[in-house]
Each structure stands twice: as C-alpha cells, then as structure tokens.
Amino acid sequence: MAITLFDAVLAGMALWLAKLVLQKNPRGRLPPGPKPLPLLGNIFDLPRKEQWRTFSEWGHKYGPISYASALGKSFVVLNDVHTAVEMLDKKSAVYSDRPVLMMAGELVGWRDTLPFTRYGERLKETRKYLHGAMGTRSQIEGMHGLFEAETRAFLRHVLKRPEKVAECIRETAGSVILQLTYGYKPKEGKDDLVDLVEVTMTQFAEVVQPNVFLVDLIPPLQYVPLWFPGAGWKKKAEFYQQTLQQTAAAPMEFVKQQMAKGTARPSLVSNLLEKKNDRKDVADQDNTIKWAAAAMYGGACFFTTVSAIYSLFLAMTIYPNVQRKAQAEIDTVVGGDRLPSFSDRGSLLYVDAVVSEVFRWGALAPLGLPHTSIEDDIHEGYFIPKGSVILTNVKGMLHDEKVYADPWTFKPERFIATEERPAELDPRTCCFGFGRRICPGLNLADATVWASVAMSLAIFDIGRKVIDNVEIVPEALYGDEIISHPLPFPCTIKSRSKSAEALILSE
Template sequence: MTSLSQAACLFLTAALILIFRRAKQHSLESEEAIRLPPGPKPIPILGNVHQLPQEYQQRTFGEWGRTYGDVVYAHLFRTPAIVLNSLRAARDLMDKRSCNYSGRPRLTLLVELMGWDSVITHMPYDSRWRKHRKWIQEALQCKDALLSYRPLHRRETYIFLSSILDKPDMLLSHIRRYAAAQVLDFAYNHKVTSLDDKLVQLAERATTETVLAGSPGSMLVDFFPILRHLPDWLPGAGFKKRAMGVREHVRRMLDTPYEMVKSSIVAGTAATSFTASRIEEASRAGLLTEEEEVDIKGAAGVLYAAGTDTTTAVLSTFFLAMVLHQDAYKKAQQEIDSVIGQDRLPDFNDRASLPYLDSLVKEVLRWNCPVPLSIPHTAAVDDEYRDYHIPAGVMVIPNLWAMTQDTTLYCDPEHFRPERFLQDIPGREVPIDPKEICFGFGRRKCPGLQFADASIWFLVANAVATLDIVKAHDASGREITPAASFISGFVSHPKPYECHIRARSEKTAALISEMLMVYTT
C-alpha cells in the first residue's frame, strides 16, 4: 500500500469514527427521552451488528423475539431497526397502517450501484411505484387474466412431467426451467425449451452475480452511503467494481427481451404479452418516452427476478418434503385416486375437492418459508404502537420465518403436518394460511401471489397423481435419507439432495404423453 493510500485510509477511518461517536451520542440522548420497543443492548459504532451471524439471521431475530418480545428494537450500525416476529404485529403495522409502512430504506448497493432501480420491489413508495403496481395488478390479479394463464400452467406442467420421466436425475433443472418458462412466456411471449435459453441465461447471470456481489462487506455501503464515493483504487472499495459488473448484467437482462418484443411489434409479428401490451398502450397514447421504456423494462424484468427463484424454492422443497414424509405423499395420492380416479389428470376445477392436497401445499410453504426475511420497509412518520414510539425512518424487518414457526399459530411447527390445515373437526380453529405470511404484507404484498399459487398447486397436484417420489439408494443398495436443511440467503432453497422419481404406472405415463401432445401441438 502506498503512503498516499495509507494516509487516505487513516483519514477516512478517523472521520467515520468521529461521525459515529457523535451520531451515537445524539441517538442515545434522543432514545432516553422516548419509549422504544425493547431489544439487545447496542455498542458504539456497531450497534447490534456484532450479535448477528452472517447466515440464518432470521433465527437470531427469532431468539431476540423470545427474549424481548415480538417487536424488537435494534441498531444495525447507525441505522435504527425494528424486527417484527409475530403475525399480529406485522398485520397491525404493515396491513392496518400500510400508508405509513410501505416505504423502502435507501438500498445503495442494489439500486444506486447495481442498477436495480427500475424494479418495483426496490422502489420508494411514490407515484412511480404506484404506476408499476397498477400494471402488474392488472396483468396478474384480474380474474379473466388469471383464467387465461391456465393453458400456460397446463402446458409447462406436462412438459415438466415428461422431462422428469425422461431424465429423473435432473430434478432441479426441470423445476428451474418450469418456473422460468412461465414467467418468460407471460412477460415476453418467449417459449423456453431448456435452461440453455438465451434469456434464461441472461436473467440467471444477473441474479446470481447480484447475490455474489452482495456480501456482508459490500453491503456496508447501505448503512454508510458515503462509501459509494470512495475512489475505486482505495483498498476496500472493490465492492464498487463488482457492483458495476453486476450493473452491466442487469442492463442486458432488462434490455434484451424488451428489444426483442419491440422489434416483433415493428415487424407485425408480436403475440400478446405483458411487455407488448405496455409498449402498444404507451405508443397509442404517444407516451413511449425513454423514461417509459425504462419503466416497462423494469416492470417486466421484476416478474422474472422476483418470481422464478421463489417458485423454484417452493417446488424443490415440495419434492424434498415428499421424500422425507412418504405418509403424507401416500395420503395425497389416495385422495386424488378417490376423487379423480386414474383415467384423467387433476385440473384446476378439482382443487376444492382435494382438501388434503391443498393442505399439503400450505404446509410446504410453512415448513420452509421461501423468503425468511422480507425486504425491509420503513416508517414514513413517527408512530405509536403498544405504548412504544416508532420513529420516522426506522427500518422495519418482517421476520416471516419466525411467523411460520410461531408455536402460538402452529402446534409443533418443526414437524411437517399437512393435517393441521384440515377442517376435519367441527368447531376446531384452522391455523392461518401461510400464504397470508409468505407473500408479504400491506401494499408491498406480492402482486403475483395468485399466479404463483396456481402454478405451484397445478404442478404439485399432477406430480402427486402421476409420480412416485422415493428415496434414492447408494452403491450398496442402502436408502439415502436427505437432510431437511436449507441454504441461508434471501431465498431459502433446500441444500442439494438425491431422490428417485418414476411414473406410478404405464397408464399415468401414457396420460402425461397424451396431455403433452394436446398442449404442445
């Protein structure tokens, strides 16, 4: 390190320490005068960050909840934060007072450096956010629109079933293709035949690089935005170079499919899609400005970025759960056999007649909440809750994992028990549907909930009807029992596992081939 670099580092360190000390002193003086929710004791500069592990932070937040209550106050460096560990608190604040709790904290790394500024999940709560929300709601929540997607769900499910019988050792790849194919068809009318597809590769590169570049060290810039102005040559500023690399991948992910659709409109060959509809509507109104194009790209791109990874996590969790809980899988097969028989495959109109299967899907969501910690919200103005003061600007973190593991909501939450959701005893109170938790709260609730729910239910129903999912065997013929363990991260995927998948019978295999031909020719 040169003497100039050393001097710059020393100066920056000294300046930051002075700023932190003054900010800490002011914060402590302010907090003494008001009643904040309880929480772990912070230390200067770090706050409570030193008490958080780099992995599975939702578990530590949950432990804080058991110690201090379901509403916990903490400091992440100099940023005040409130962790919500209960469904009641989340509903009270983010549902009932959604006007105050729909903001986002400043996401310097993702938005300002990596370029994820045009996607609704990261936007502040403003007119631009409302425009994107309106677009997505019209496309994904209208009853007629949802019905129009059913042929898409059917086609991709039958392709999945045929693929898994052809190559049963590639389960995760088939799941990822299934999730990607539906979103890319809906967003751009782009048909995906394999994971080698160009648009899939672009999207996966952008999302993967985002995760890799968002290490805890890099994310310091979210708590100290001044760090984004560090010279690239300064030691410790490597995160900026990595972020700029991600920015290029994000740009290509958003631009490439948009230009593809725009070109097809000019050529007169465009089919119906979310992007085509938005372009044509803006063009007719004379509003297809550069700014509007950025918004359309972002609205379409977030559908892939937000929907594909979570759907993959839920479906891979389903297969893992069925390997480990054969009794639940057999019950679901018996229900389908008794209600539908073996001469056809399940369809959407059968859902109300399959309560155990519906309960099984709910339990998969609850057993491994796909997004353990929701993207933080912020409070727009000061608020009071349970005699506690909630300061304006505080970061609000919903601990979705803690809610799905709450013993006051779910008896024996560590156990996989679909029966908990059955109304089999008159007068018995059925637990909260995990969809009321796992898809978020208030005005930030996932607008694609119904699309995702239909996609997941239909594949699960047809997998149960047509496949046997059992434990794999090692070279000595012994059964391999996978661990019920999950990767730490924003999305909770099962750790790699093995299983054996085969058709239940020659008849079910023939049914799959028959339906595949109907929906792909």
C-alpha cells in the same frame, strides 16, 4: 492543493460520524433489544447468516417487537404475524417505503425494480401495470392453459432426467415467466435468456443479504475508488449492474422487434406498450414498463416458484405417507385416465393443503423484504423512529409453536378444519409480504405451484435413495438466501405406472 477523491471519502466519513454523534435522542420508549455499544450500536449483535434464527431468539427474549441499531441506523424486528399485520397492513401509509440499500439498490441498480422502488407515484404506477396483468382471478384463470401445458412439459423432462429435477424446475419457471411477461418461448434445454435471468437472480440473492456488505451500514464507502485496497465488492457491483441492465433490456427489445414485425405474442410488455399514454414521455413510460416487467422475476415470482416446487420433492422424500394420501385423493377425484386440472382444485382438498404446507414448511423468503418507516410512529407503546428498517421474521412466524402445532413437521392436515379443531393460519398471510408491498405475483405463484404439485403427484412416486442397502432420509436443509432453496438432496423419481407415463408422453 487539489482535493482528491480519497479526501472526499474521508470528509464524507467524518460528516457521517458527526451526524451519528449529534443525532437526537428518541422521543419515546424504544422496543426492547440487545444492549448497544456507544456509537457502534448493535453492529456486533446483528447476524450475518441465518438471521431468522437470531431474530427468533430475540422474539423469545424480548417479545414480538425488538429493536437494534447499527452505526446510527435503526432496525425493528417483527416476530409474529399479528404484530406484522397491525403495523404493516393497517398502518401501510407509514410503513410502505423501502430502505436505501447501497449495494443492491444504488450500486447494482435494483432500486429500479418494484421490490426496491421507493414509496411514491412510480411504485403506484408499476403496481397498477402488474395488477392490470395478473391482479384478478379471471386473469389468472386465463393463464391456466399455459400453466398446465408447461407443467406437462416439466413432467416429461423430469421423467427423462430425474437426477436433474432442480434444473428442470428452474427451466420451467423461467419459461412460464418469460412467456407471460414477454411472449418469449424459451428453447428446449439450454436457453441464453433463461440462463441470463438465473445468473441475475443469483447475483440478486447475494447482494440483497442484510449486513453482508459494509457499504450498506457505512454509505460513504460508495465513493471509495475501484483501485482502493479491499474495494473488490465495488468491482463486483459494477459487473452485476451490467448483468442486471442486460437482463431488463434484452427481452424488452425482443418484444419491440416482434411488435414491429407484427409477430409479437400477447404478453404483459406487448399489452403495456400498445396502451401507452400519449400525454406522457415515451422514454419514461418505456423505462417504467421495462422495470415493471423485470419485477416478474425480480419480484420473487421466479425464485419463489422454483423453491416451492423443489420443496415439494424434498417433503415427499421425507414424508412418504403424505405423498400416498395425496395420490389416493387424486386417484379418487381425477381417476387414472387424465391429469389433474384447475377445474379439480375445489375437490382436491388434501392436495390444496399440501400446497399450503409447502409455502409454510419451506418458508421460502425467511425475512421477506425490508420495509422502512416514512415518519416517526408510536406502535403498541413503542417509539419507531422515522427511517427505521422493519424486518419481518417470516420463517419464525411460519414455525411459531403458538400458531402451528409441531411446526417443523410437514403436516398438510393442519389446514383442513375438523369438528375438533379449526384450520391453522394460512401461510399466505405472511409468506408473500405485507401491506402495500405484498407481492403482486402471489396469485401467479400460487397457481403455478398448485399445477406442479397436483400433476407431479399424479404421475410420480418420489422416494428415498438406497445406498449400500441403507435408505437415505434427507434433512430439510435450506440455503441462506433472501429466497431460500432446499440444498441438494438424494431422492428417486419414477413414474407411478406405464399408464401414468402415457398421459405425458402421448403429447
């Protein structure tokens, strides 16, 4: 009798379960955590929504390092910055791998992008490409003109359609990333490539969520045929893979066509294509460049920037006193006859603190991206098994009462040292990742957000909506994605004066 695909899937499941039963006991004391069930482990303890809340509870109960398992897979949760730095930064040679994510990585194809590339030569080569494009202060300074020009355009768009501020933020972030990466200037308003990037990143946010797709816990399910009952997730993976491939290939092809015509604008991709090493396989280099470029949005630069700027508008709606204080500083340092520029950053200390507080208060990536241990390790007396998935509770860290006073309140002053107290911990210590997997676009995101914060506060008064004579104070509610965005909220956005409008409408 011929062996069917279903037989093969059942055989794979049986072998996988046998491996769980026969796996060796740990050779050391595991970190504390919830009590596991036989064979199943903590599969019912691992949260599927708002994981950071559950992990914060574990931190209070078990300490900065906690442990759980699910169907033989080990999970280590880190709940404070010091522990994360000691493990992921100082032992980066052990903890710089990524776990194999069956849904997002293997089936959809995100394994080819920098965030999910396994530790090795390809990772090092890709990071080298990106560092060469935006890894130094002088390189970011060379982009300041673009950031300022795109932010001025953003202000004009918001002035014309303030009710669409979230849409304007996405359009501007997409424009910046596409110009820097591909030399592609999106069309005003609707642009097919920007739309494609947004769709791809929305799909990414869905499939990368931990513990949502059973195939991530039971890998043999990847072989389930499309027609099998309940296999709708596999059809989704196939469709999402096509979208991702198109998003990576289309702008790359655009650059090649422009280079052939001699009309290509300077960009990350055009520069890398011009510098290709003749000693290496051209197709392999093109593939690496293609996915390195895709990391500019797939590496969270796009979503992080969007979330941070939208968080500014939310925070200013809730905390009008912060807005007034920042505007007073801008008026004193810059005046009213021009917009703030990067040359003013060193003098705008409170505005700079607002940027830092946006990164902290919003906690844009609640769990960051998972790391994996390459080998067995003993850390702070606990045994960390090889292959453990290391989860960093970034949102919990950024709202830790032991580190930040009154952590749920938006208080930029916390980052300005006084004679009475030192400045609190810079959120950039953890909000962009750790060790060798830290986001290579962190300086790019920081500069883009600073321009948006300083220039938006110079031009706009962001206020609370009044409905039936009742002032609406929105709640600080965020979505439950890997890059978390504020949920839609009511606010008003008006120019501070006619002279402020003139600063952006005169161009």
